[in-house]
Amino acid sequence: METALFILFSAVAIISCLLVILKKNPLISALFLVLTFICFAGFYVLLQAQFVAVLQLIIYAGAIMVLFLFVIMLLDLGVKQARIFNLFFQKSLGVIFALGFCLFLVSHFGRRLIPGRKGDLPAAVVEAAGNSETFAMVLFTDYLLPFEIISILLLAAVIGAVVLTRKKL
Amino acid sequence: MWVLLIEIAIILVKIGVVVGIMFFLIAYLSLAERRVSAFIQDRLGPNRVGYFGLLQPLADGAKFFFKEDIIPRHVHKVLYVMAPMIILVPALLAFAVIPFGNTTTIFGRPIQFQIADINVGLLFIFAMATLDVYGLLIGGWASNNKYSLIGGLRGSAQLISYEVGLGLSIVGIFMICGTLRLNGIVEFQTAALAGFLPAWIPRWNIFLQPLAFVLFAIASLAETNRIPFDLPEAEAEIVAGYHTEYSSFKFMMFPMSEYANMITWSALAVVLFFGGWHLPGVEHLPLPEFIRGMVYFAIFWGKTAFFLFCYLWVRWTYPRLRYDQLMKLGWVFLIPVGLLNTMVTGIVILLLQG
Numbered sequence: 001m002e003t004a005l006f007i008l009f010s011a012v013a014i015i016s017c018l019l020v021i022l023k024k025n026p027l028i029s030a031l032f033l034v035l036t037f038i039c040f041a042g043f044y045v046l047l048q049a050q051f052v053a054v055l056q057l058i059i060y061a062g063a064i065m066v067l068f069l070f071v072i073m074l075l076d077l078g079v080k081q082a083r084i085f086n087l088f089f090q091k092s093l094g095v096i097f098a099l100g101f102c103l104f105l106v107s108h109f110g111r112r113l114i115p116g117r118k119g120d121l122p123a124a125v126v127e128a129a130g131n132s133e134t135f136a137m138v139l140f141t142d143y144l145l146p147f148e149i150i151s152i153l154l155l156a157a158v159i160g161a162v163v164l165t166r167k168k169l
Numbered sequence: 170m171w172v173l174l175i176e177i178a179i180i181l182v183k184i185g186v187v188v189g190i191m192f193f194l195i196a197y198l199s200l201a202e203r204r205v206s207a208f209i210q211d212r213l214g215p216n217r218v219g220y221f222g223l224l225q226p227l228a229d230g231a232k233f234f235f236k237e238d239i240i241p242r243h244v245h246k247v248l249y250v251m252a253p254m255i256i257l258v259p260a261l262l263a264f265a266v267i268p269f270g271n272t273t274t275i276f277g278r279p280i281q282f283q284i285a286d287i288n289v290g291l292l293f294i295f296a297m298a299t300l301d302v303y304g305l306l307i308g309g310w311a312s313n314n315k316y317s318l319i320g321g322l323r324g325s326a327q328l329i330s331y332e333v334g335l336g337l338s339i340v341g342i343f344m345i346c347g348t349l350r351l352n353g354i355v356e357f358q359t360a361a362l363a364g365f366l367p368a369w370i371p372r373w374n375i376f377l378q379p380l381a382f383v384l385f386a387i388a389s390l391a392e393t394n395r396i397p398f399d400l401p402e403a404e405a406e407i408v409a410g411y412h413t414e415y416s417s418f419k420f421m422m423f424p425m426s427e428y429a430n431m432i433t434w435s436a437l438a439v440v441l442f443f444g445g446w447h448l449p450g451v452e453h454l455p456l457p458e459f460i461r462g463m464v465y466f467a468i469f470w471g472k473t474a475f476f477l478f479c480y481l482w483v484r485w486t487y488p489r490l491r492y493d494q495l496m497k498l499g500w501v502f503l504i505p506v507g508l509l510n511t512m513v514t515g516i517v518i519l520l521l522q523g
Contacts, residue, residue: 028248031248054289054293055292057299058292058295058296061299061300062300062302063332066299066302070325073318074322131288132288
């Protein structure tokens with residue numbers, strides 16, 4: 001059952017990722033990226049990290065991509081006009097390198113499992129305590145400094161946005 | 170093998186019941202809206218089709234089916250057709266985690282009156298509310314029409330602004346109840362309020378977090394695009410906003426999703442603040458198990474119906490907010506007051522524990 005779901009989510013994610021770069025209309029690309037993020041939320045659920053899955057939907061698919069769509073709609077980036085450059089040489093080189101990279105990945109990781117880092121929060125502990133509790137426990141003790149630094153980063157971004165858009169007094 | 174099939178059958182029956190109730194309520198909410206609006210405006214409203222106009226939704230549905238379904242030439246065809254679907258799916262999905270009754274034993278199996286009891290239930294509803302924005306955006310953009318685009322952009326900006334306020338308003342409830350599971354929040358509210366008060370006053374969150382309820386009510390009015398926050402679809406200003414270019418069935422899906430959202434947020438207000446399916450005296454009544462389950466079910470839907478009536482009532486009580494007033498309310502009022510509420514709740518919890 002989980003394998004079937006994993007295969008389904010992976011297939012949809014890979015196809016929509018490919019369509020992000022293959023489609024000419026930037027809005028359609030952004031929508032396929034949203035679909036990719038929704039599949040990622042599915043992956044997180046399969047890994048028993050429901051809290052992260054829902055946060056992925058709320059923050060990534062729900063807020064960040066909406067911002068992308070806003071910008072694309074307001075800037076009116078249309079479908080690309082007639083091709084000025086014939087990029088056959090560049091594209092063929094790109095395809096060769098991409099295939100080579102895929103072969104490298106498959107040969108390196110294809111035949112054995114990638115060992116993850118084993119921490120002190122195995123799945124059993126997380127299930128017993130509950131996802132958000134373990135998340136909060138770790139976020140506010142071990143990772144408190146990065147958390148505060150990220151909030152300062154966000155504050156800088158907000159101040160930057162306000163400064164850029166205010167009227168000259 | 171049989172056990173799995175029975176489990177799947179139970180889930181399918183629950184989904185059938187919820188979807189059936191939702192569609193029934195959506196249809197009759199449209200009638201209720203027209204009747205309630207009419208009574209507030211001192212007139213009668215539709216009462217010709219059937220007794221008290223009860224067959225009016227059927228007449229409306231038939232009308233929508235037989236209307237000509239136009240796809241204008243200038244729209245982006247794929248997105249134009251998909252936008253109503255995109256807005257309807259999260260609106261219906263959000264109801265999957267709301268508990269509409271107790272865990273009742275039917276034919277020897279304990280059946281939970283909730284489709285999916287996930288441990289981040291409340292955040293799931295927020296995720297569905299966030300995904301609702303896409304229907305507006307895409308509907309507005311695909312229509313290839315200035316007014317639709319403005320309506321769509323306004324609508325989505327309004328939705329994402331009020332989501333922050335909505336999230337902040339219920340952080341206090343997480344802190345008090347200690348869990349994100351909606352069932353856990355309802356069970357928390359079944360206990361008595363305080364030792365020195367009569368025991369039949371339950372520990373409903375409305376008594377513990379009244380300010381949060383005010384913020385939640387305002388933010389959920391904005392989330393569902395209801396008046397006084399319905400500038401995105403304001404008639405007389407931008408024609409019909411993001412659903413200007415839609416006709417017949419595709420158009421009907423937009424109000425359907427609005428009503429579905431209304432039902433979900435009313436149900437959520439009941440679950441979070443008013444004790445869900447619980448009423449103080451019912452567990453002491455000597456009733457057979459099945460009847461008690463049905464009584465809880467009826468209590469839940471009764472409370473939800475009251476909040477739906479409040480949604481309809483507010484519509485003709487307040488004038489529409491202008492866009493800058495709307496944004497100001499969301500960012501300058503809801504967020505700081507939500508933070509204040511969180512802070513005060515945290516301090517009180519600390520003091521009571523220490």
